[in-house]
Amino acid sequence: MSQYDPNRINHLSLDSASGPAADESTNPASFQTQCQSDHDREIPEVDLLSPLTLRGVTFRSRIAMSPMCMYSSEDGFANDFHLVHLGSRAIGGTGLVIVEATAVTAEGRISPADMGIWKDEHIEPLARIARFLESQGAVPGIQLAHAGRKASCDRPWNGGRSLKNAAEGGWPVVGPSPLPFDMGDPVPQPLSAEDIERCIAAWEAATRRALGAGFKVIELHAAHGYLMHEFLSPISNQRTDEYGGSLENRMRLLLRLAGRMRQIIPQELPLFVRISATDWVKGGWDIEQSIVLCRELQSRGVDLIDVSSGGATPDAKIPVSKGYQIPFARRIREEAQIRTGGLGLITDPQQADEIITSGEADLVFIGRELLREPYWAIKAQHALGEEPAWPIQYGYAVKRRAK
Numbered sequence: 204m205s206q207y208d209p210n211r212i213n214h215l216s217l218d219s220a221s222g223p224a225a226d227e228s229t230n231p232a233s234f235q236t237q238c239q240s241d242h243d244r245e246i247p248e249v250d251l252l253s254p255l256t257l258r259g260v261t262f263r264s265r266i267a268m269s270p271m272c273m274y275s276s277e278d279g280f281a282n283d284f285h286l287v288h289l290g291s292r293a294i295g296g297t298g299l300v301i302v303e304a305t306a307v308t309a310e311g312r313i314s315p316a317d318m319g320i321w322k323d324e325h326i327e328p329l330a331r332i333a334r335f336l337e338s339q340g341a342v343p344g345i346q347l348a349h350a351g352r353k354a355s356c357d358r359p360w361n362g363g364r365s366l367k368n369a370a371e372g373g374w375p376v377v378g379p380s381p382l383p384f385d386m387g388d389p390v391p392q393p394l395s396a397e398d399i400e401r402c403i404a405a406w407e408a409a410t411r412r413a414l415g416a417g418f419k420v421i422e423l424h425a426a427h428g429y430l431m432h433e434f435l436s437p438i439s440n441q442r443t444d445e446y447g448g449s450l451e452n453r454m455r456l457l458l459r460l461a462g463r464m465r466q467i468i469p470q471e472l473p474l475f476v477r478i479s480a481t482d483w484v485k486g487g488w489d490i491e492q493s494i495v496l497c498r499e500l501q502s503r504g505v506d507l508i509d510v511s512s513g514g515a516t517p518d519a520k521i522p523v524s525k526g527y528q529i530p531f532a533r534r535i536r537e538e539a540q541i542r543t544g545g546l547g548l549i550t551d552p553q554q555a556d557e558i559i560t561s562g563e564a565d566l567v568f569i570g571r572e573l574l575r576e577p578y579w580a581i582k583a584q585h586a587l588g589e590e591p592a593w594p595i596q597y598g599y600a601v602k603r604r605a606k
């Protein structure tokens with residue numbers, strides 16, 4: 204069953220090597236000073252609508268579209284649906300638009316309909332999207348992903364069940380250890396040391412393709428029980444080699460990968476990592492380990508941690524409520540001295556604004572509310588007392604009707 208099926212993914216259950224470090228100081232207090240000087244709003248403060256500059260990239264506001272799988276690709280290709288879907292959020296004023304989990308290998312897809320970037324032919328349709336997002340004032344971002352043992356599932360609207368063999372349209376899944384996600388799910392083939400090298404090479408090639416397509420933010424997906432998270436969590440990783448056991452060993456693959464990606468990504472472009480701050484089960488991955496991990500990611504030149512949670516096990520009991528993941532973003536920001544993105548059930552502009560003004564996070568990632576309302580960012584400007592920045596094609600007409 205698929206990760207982003209609310210019945211399986213508890214964090215949605217309410218609706219049911221080294222590289223250069225960032226140029227700016229990593230002290231959150233100095234983030235604010237920096238940003239104050241970056242804009243000329245009447246009240247010079249850091250808030251939801253103020254711009255943010257990371258390395259050489261400026262987001263027009265702190266509003267980001269969270270990556271969301273649309274299960275609408277054939278053979279991994281982006282198409283007109285994705286252009287209009289993502290493009291309308293850019294027209295709607297969103298500062299950063301992140302393309303959904305995009306598989307670095309074909310077997311790393313959650314479903315056969317996932318977006319992919321495992322071959323050069325995938326670049327041009329993605330480049331068309333990146334160009335359009337940028338033409339509308341949004342920063343184009345892409346999330347690179349490998350689903351590990353949670354790959355090979357049907358689309359969520361078909362039930363999201365595991366596709367167990369080729370006859371069902373599925374393929375064998377891989378992971379750190381031969382432990383299935385849930386009872387009855389396929390047992391993953393453990394990655395050998397050579398497989399791990401091949402996997403890193405696939406992420407590197409995907410990073411180069413994403414840059415070739417013109418994306419200005421690359422996000423490494425290490426959350427929600429997918430391959431990178433599977434190596435971090437003792438629930439899914441019971442290896443006895445250098446990639447399992449101690450925290451240092453469990454972090455090894457992700458830290459190597461982030462370092463290698465940082466070496467490929469130009470100095471002026473940011474690298475984000477999405478993590479699950481906790482597995483929400485005793486003996487699993489937790490916030491203390493996340494803080495250690497994020498310090499290491501920061502020292503390898505990662506610019507922002509996009510802080511989610513859950514997904515490693517169907518047994519987790521998640522206390523889902525408004526803003527329930529934001530304390531993790533705050534702690535990581537303060538204790539690992541790295542910028543964070545806050546997310547989860549953010550629907551209201553005031554709520555989003557408070558997350559930024561109180562210094563809990565540097566960006567807010569909006570998911571389902573942006574599915575409901577592509578113009579959420581423009582509505583947030585209105586709600587927070589700013590003149591809505593309509594696209595020029597709409598603005599004169601909308602304002603005229605209002606008179």
Ligand SMILES: Cc1cc2nc3c(=O)[nH]c(=O)nc-3n(C[C@H](O)[C@H](O)[C@H](O)COP(=O)(O)O)c2cc1C
Nearest residue numbers: 207269270271272303304547548549569570571572
């Ligand atoms: C339809 C759908 C698809 C999603 N796909 C992804 C994805 O590709 N990558 C990811 O990291 N999270 C994914 N998520 C999680 C969202 O990015 C977001 O973190 C989550 O929905 C919580 O935020 P929200 O309450 O604003 O929706 C998905 C969520 C939904 C609803």
